[in-house]
Amino acid sequence: MDNxxxxxxxxxxxxxxxxxxxxxxxxxxxxxxATPTGNPNWPAVGELFVHAFTPLHRYADQLAGKEPVDYPxxxxxDWPAILAWAKExxxxxxxxxxxxxxxxxxxxxxxxxxxxGEYSVPVRLALSHAATHxxxxxxGIAQLLRARGIDxxxxxxxxxxxxxxxxxxx
Numbered sequence: 001m002d003n004x005x006x007x008x009x010x011x012x013x014x015x016x017x018x019x020x021x022x023x024x025x026x027x028x029x030x031x032x033x034a035t036p037t038g039n040p041n042w043p044a045v046g047e048l049f050v051h052a053f054t055p056l057h058r059y060a061d062q063l064a065g066k067e068p069v070d071y072p073x074x075x076x077x078d079w080p081a082i083l084a085w086a087k088e089x090x091x092x093x094x095x096x097x098x099x100x101x102x103x104x105x106x107x108x109x110x111x112x113x114x115x116x117g118e119y120s121v122p123v124r125l126a127l128s129h130a131a132t133h134x135x136x137x138x139x140g141i142a143q144l145l146r147a148r149g150i151d152x153x154x155x156x157x158x159x160x161x162x163x164x165x166x167x168x169x170x
Contacts, residue, residue, distance in 0.1 A: 006097075006124070007101060007128045008094065010131035011056075011097055012094075017138060018087065020153040020154075021083075021138075023153070025083075030079050031077075032150055033049070034077055036144075037144060044077075045076075045141050045144060046077055048144075050074055050082055050085060050086075052133070052137035053134055054071050054085075055134070056093035056130045056134060057069045057092045059093070059130040060093045060095070060127070060130070062109075063100060063127070093127065093130060096127070101123070101127070102124075104123045105124035108120050108123075109122065109126045111126055
């Protein structure tokens with residue numbers, strides 16, 4: 001029995017975090033999306049947000065035998081479009097996780113990344129990597145905002161999500 005966190009659970013945690021971002025952004029001017037990142041590939045937080053979520057879709061597409069979607073050309077300050085894209089990426093990832101896990105979890109998956117080349121890893125780790133890639137960048141976005149005096153959404157750690165999930169099971 002595997003007692004670790006599954007790719008599907010990582011997806012759920014990420015969806016929960018995205019809901020926190022959506023609530024947080026509801027009554028804010030979209031200026032926070034223009035926060036500079038210092039990265040020429042994703043110069044503003046809005047673009048980094050898109051970059052954070054896109055691999056969820058791309059890896060899921062490849063696992064499903066489809067051509068991976070390319071990064072959408074969204075305006076960096078269009079929060080509704082960015083949020084819709086993030087939700088689409090999560091839905092794609094969730095559907096493939098539900099379809100292939102756990103039966104294909106240990107199968108070797110050969111996939112291509114945009115920036116780092118091609119890799120061969122177990123399916124469960126490829127799906128998990130897509131999710132952790134997203135968390136990594138959401139943490140970076142939170143730090144960039146804090147550095148500008150903007151408090152990002154709070155309480156989005158795995159511990160808080162897990163506690164809420166446990167309460168729902170009671």
